[in-house]
Amino acid sequence: MSGPRTSDQGALAGALARPARGAEVELFIESLAYGGEGVARYGEGGYVIFVAGAIPGDRVRAHVYKAKRAYAHARTLQLLEPSPERIAPVAPHPGAPWQVLPYERQLEVKSAQVQEALVRIGGLAGFELQPILPAAERWRYRNKIELSFGSDEQGALVLGFHAPARWNRVVGIEDCLLASERVNRALRAVAAWAAGQGLRAWQRSVGTPAQPAAVPADGRARLRNLVLREGRRSGTLQARLVTTPGEIELAGFIAALQGALGEEELSGVLWSRSDRLAETTAGGATELLHGSSELSERLGGLTFRIGPEAFFQTNTEMAEVLYSVAGELAQLQGGELLFDLYCGLGSIGLFLAERVREVVGIELEESAVAGARRAAAENGIEHATFYAGEARRLLGAVLERHGRPDVVVVDPPRAGLGRRAVEALIAIAPARVVYVSCNPTTLAADAARMCEAGYALRQVRPVDMFPQTHHIECVAALERSS
């Protein structure tokens, strides 16, 4: 197949080394990059353009919204010729862009991206890439969704997800196919309540750091987000509305949720007020309006109580698979001291607790540490201790108190461990490190640092926690070899 070429600029195309920001270009998509965008090459120099909303084999007309020296980003405006691989989408959903790829192909791409990151970024070799474990459910698997309020082209309120690569455009949704029917009932009830009240979305484009968007130009333009979280095993739901600061009448909000859900189903209703400029549901002051501030969930036979901002794996069923893989790769014999770093509610360590002598967890968020301690107590696990603080700073002191760990499980955020945390880990010299990663590119960099210091990467197992999306989870085992 021929390479990409410009449409409108015609003969100019060959002469242009790269398109300017704002240009419309015709592109052929060659592959998928980590992060989910299609990759096209432009002009004779093969300038790389990452294209949102396209898959390999598509020919698209795309709008370039960011152009740098080495590469650009564009979003698909029109599908000119669909890839032979494309399948019909189940329903429009900005959060499920890979639904146009057959599921088997999604798995292949994810596995290949893990391999590629480890080899190309990490320069790693000699490890066993185990077959990716597919998800138990391909749809309606998420236990948490974060919705945004916005407005449509007529200015009417919508509640949904951001369009790909569009910070200020929200696509309304009535049935999110990644979440359960229960979650969707709550979503529709809140959307109807908000529209009925004449409330509108906050004005995303108004703010500056000196004058935050939270100072509303219009007293009714207050709505930022709705976070819905579900205890899949407990059959309960927690709803948190995020608005800009100031007073707002919320009796109808609670009543709408009560009308949509049975009494037993509605676990808690919360309200956060935030003046942050960033598009985030974190931070701000949170108030409990109804029920409990914690959602109960069962995982691996254990009960956890999840606070409104605590991290919890978003695919409950696949979290059990992920943790089982971590257990397998840890090769536990029963007598180990296991450190669980970046432990959140302690779920990995507690899941593995019956197979080890002692569990020690470290987590930055104090509220999560309190949750981990309570989960240990409520589940009758006495040989688990949790500390609050930065993993790399606490490791030395924890080592002195508990001794050298046989196995360390790490599960850092997307940014990975980073150089200093890797150094701290190397300094305590565990025989085995099991790295649970939601970003193979940072895993690759961290694993490479560990291999330079005498570890060997042995096995890597991708686990698909997020069908229809580009998100990749995997577990890697590293062993001290010198």
Ligand SMILES: C[S@@+](CC[C@H](N)C(=O)[O-])C[C@H]1O[C@@H](n2cnc3c(N)ncnc32)[C@H](O)[C@@H]1O
């Ligand atoms: C991907 S989550 C994993 C949580 C847990 N292992 C699980 O499976 O639910 C990462 C966790 O790391 C915590 N965290 C972030 N930076 C940290 C740091 N420097 N030290 C310790 N914990 C940190 C976050 O608060 C979050 O709970």
